[in-house]
Amino acid sequence: MAKVLNASLLMAxxxxxxxxxxxxxxxxxxxxxxxxxxxxxxxVSAGAAADYRVGPGDVLGISIYRAPEMSQxxxxxxxxxxxxxxxxxxxxxxxTTAQIAESLQSRxxxxxxxxxxxxxxVVTQLRAKRVSVMGNVAHPGDIALDRDGFTLSGVLALAGAxxxxxxxxxxxxxxxxxxxxxxRVRIADIVSGRADHAARNGEILVVxxxxxxxxxxxxxxxxxxxxxxxxxxxxxxxxxxxxxxxxSIHRLRLIRKLPDGSSxxxxxxxxxxxxxxxxxxxxxxxxx
Numbered sequence: 001m002a003k004v005l006n007a008s009l010l011m012a013x014x015x016x017x018x019x020x021x022x023x024x025x026x027x028x029x030x031x032x033x034x035x036x037x038x039x040x041x042x043x044v045s046a047g048a049a050a051d052y053r054v055g056p057g058d059v060l061g062i063s064i065y066r067a068p069e070m071s072q073x074x075x076x077x078x079x080x081x082x083x084x085x086x087x088x089x090x091x092x093x094x095x096t097t098a099q100i101a102e103s104l105q106s107r108x109x110x111x112x113x114x115x116x117x118x119x120x121x122v123v124t125q126l127r128a129k130r131v132s133v134m135g136n137v138a139h140p141g142d143i144a145l146d147r148d149g150f151t152l153s154g155v156l157a158l159a160g161a162x163x164x165x166x167x168x169x170x171x172x173x174x175x176x177x178x179x180x181x182x183x184r185v186r187i188a189d190i191v192s193g194r195a196d197h198a199a200r201n202g203e204i205l206v207v208x209x210x211x212x213x214x215x216x217x218x219x220x221x222x223x224x225x226x227x228x229x230x231x232x233x234x235x236x237x238x239x240x241x242x243x244x245x246x247x248s249i250h251r252l253r254l255i256r257k258l259p260d261g262s263s264x265x266x267x268x269x270x271x272x273x274x275x276x277x278x279x280x281x282x283x284x285x286x287x288x
Contacts, residue, residue: 041071045122049147053094055128055201056080060092062104065118073124086113097121131199133159135207136168145199153190155199156207163191167210167226175202211277215240218247218283227277234271236281248286255280 043061054060056078064070074082080093087107092100101119108114126144134140138160145155152172162168168187174180187207189195211227213236220241228235233252243249254266257278275281 043122043124046126048123051148054092057127059125061122061124063120129201131155132204136209137161137207150199153196169208171206173204213275213279215281218244231275233273247283251284253282
């Protein structure tokens, strides 16, 4: 009878899950695989990819299988470490969530707290690596760099930049310091890959709408046209479908906006006149 009771006691203890090492060492059953889901608080991932590397400010949800009382939600300190109550200060910066989970499991075993711990780690708030997008986009604000190799084109797409014409200009500022280096590139060059690169933490992207000129009067397709660098009147007329049978390219009027907000009419401009933003070209009716 004593042997039966001892066997039952061993089985009951084995089913209790994560026990202190001192107790579990005497009762350790054969290795049994357990589901990698925590029975404690359900921490929801903020969307970080598996290869995302944690940084200061990120908030981590840490769950211990069959030890819900040990589950924690911890913010990574500015020095790249976090403090786990039972384990002390741990370096987590530049590690993936899988690497952090492995480190915690190893520390639990070495400290004699748990024999076969199963730890789940997710990033619940992404705060460490961000890019700010401002200007002519649908969703200005900060965008978290939630994976390695996140590119400028990907950031602009999430921010709702208009890739339609590709003529918008993006000013890239390397940080918040007023003296930080900056560069200007066309969205078309970013989308094509010529000026695209992995987004860097702290970058500020300022999107400026493509400059426009307007062609009206006797042309095939009157309306707004994106101003290409160095565009001339004859090029703008070609984009607008040329003059109609009633119009004459020799009877033009150019209206140009002045720095003070006023405008002036330029009669009889040449076809090779270079255009400026907000210029208006009016094609008059031909004289019969």
